[in-house]
Amino acid sequence: MSIAPGSDALARDEAGVDVASTSPDAAGPDESGPRGSTLPRYLAVKAGGALISLAMVVVLGFFSFRILPGSDPAINLTRGRQVSAAEVERLRHEFGLDQSLIAQFFRYVGDLLTGNLGTSFVYNQSVSSLIAEKIGPTLLLTGTAALISITLGLWLGQLAAWRRGSWFDKLQTGTALTFWSVPTFWLGLILLLVFAGMLHLFPAGGMTTAGSDETGFAYVLDVLHHLTLPVVTMVAVVYAQYLMVMRASVLEEMSADYLTTARAKGLPEDKVRARHAVPNALLPTVTLIFLHVGGLIGGAVTVETVFSWPGLGFLTFTALSAPDLPLLQGTFVVFSTIVILMNFVADLLYRVLDPRLKAA
Known part of the structure; x- marks a missing residue:
């Protein structure tokens, strides 16, 4: 009999016998011995x-935005206005754009190390304050979408795998693959056209009704009304990925010996799935979940732009239109830092959840 790593449910059988205690390796690797010394090294490497x-993000982000066609904000901000060449040069000097790229870069890195993300050319406001102002709506949108996507995807994925080949499995996988292949902006536009433009069931954009002075519970309902279509758009595309990964993980576990042992002990199928198969199948999804939590925030640019949601994504779109270089750099660094941080957390959690990595 083999017991899958991480399956604690089989450690005690129905008669109360501690199965895991009979195995010499049951306690896992000794972190206090030589193997335990690998943990600091693992943390240091990650x-x-x-x-x-993050350093590569800073370098690439700085130079990439400056090689884009029409990336001179002094010219873009004065477009359509009668201004002299001297006025354009004055603006370029004010923005520090008359210096060499290397000088601009080192000044940018120095400001970044002190927490100064610069001043927005368009809003004439510090980039840090703009990001702090807009990050709340983005976290509300992406956090809600992530929670629903993870719950729905993992639940449907494990049910589809357990009923492999059934009409339920075919329906769920077919629907998931369809949504997975749909561009997010296209789906958002379709939902906007149907439910806001034709049926008038939801607002066409924004976070609250324009001119509304509602407070309390009425304000919460108004925000939820505006939140529905953007969240549905993000969930429809993202949940499919969790479903397919969870389904594949459960299918891989279904042939394991420890499930045969659980059935031989007389456990019903629902308990075999919930107590043994699903906990072990969750391991491969940990990295995906945390990567997508970070990726959702970065991917909010499209959804927020379609629905005019006043978050970091819509702010980034506005910065691209100018272009507003300090604002673009600031949002780019924030988005990238979140993705990198979530990746780091996923690596740490995977090591905690999978005992096999502790011995590595």
Whole structure:
């Protein structure tokens, strides 16, 4: 009999016998011995990789935005106005754009190390304050979408795998693959056209009704009304990925010996699935979940733009239109930092959840 790593449910049988205690390896690797010394090294390697990734983000983000066609904000901000060349040069000097790229870069890095993300050319406001103002709506949108997507995807995925080949499995996988292949902006536009434009069931954009002075519970209902279509758009595309990964993980576990042992002990199928198969199948989804939590925030640009949701995504779209270089750099660094941080957390959790990695 083999017991899958991480399956604690089989450690005690129905008669109360501690199965795991009979195995010499049941207690797992001794973290206090030589193997335990690998944990600091593991943390150092992962943290170093995250810092290197962040450094590359800063470098690529700075230079990429400056090589885009029409990336001179002084010209873009004065377009359509009668201004002299001297006025354009004055603006470029004010923005520090008359310096060499290397000088601008080192000044940018110095400001970044002190927490200064610069001043927005368009809003004439510090980038840090703009991001702090807009991050709340983005977290509300992406947090709600992530919670629903994870719950729905993992639940339907494990049910579809357990009923492999049934009409339920075919329906769920077919629907998931369809939504997975649909561009987010296209789905958002369709929902906007049907439910806001034709049926008038939901507002066409924004976070609250324009001119509304509602407070309390009425305000919450108004926000939820505006939140529905953006959340449905994000959930429809994202939940499919969790469903397919969870389904594949459960299918891989279904042939394991420890499930045969659980059935031989007389456990019903629902308990075999819930207590043994699903906990072990969750391991491969940990990284995906945390990567997508970070990716959802970065992917909010499209959804927030379609629905005019006043978050970081819509702010980034506005910055691209100018272009507003300090604001673009600031939002780019914030989005990238969140993704890198979520990746780092996923690596740590995977090591905690999978005992096999502790011995590595």
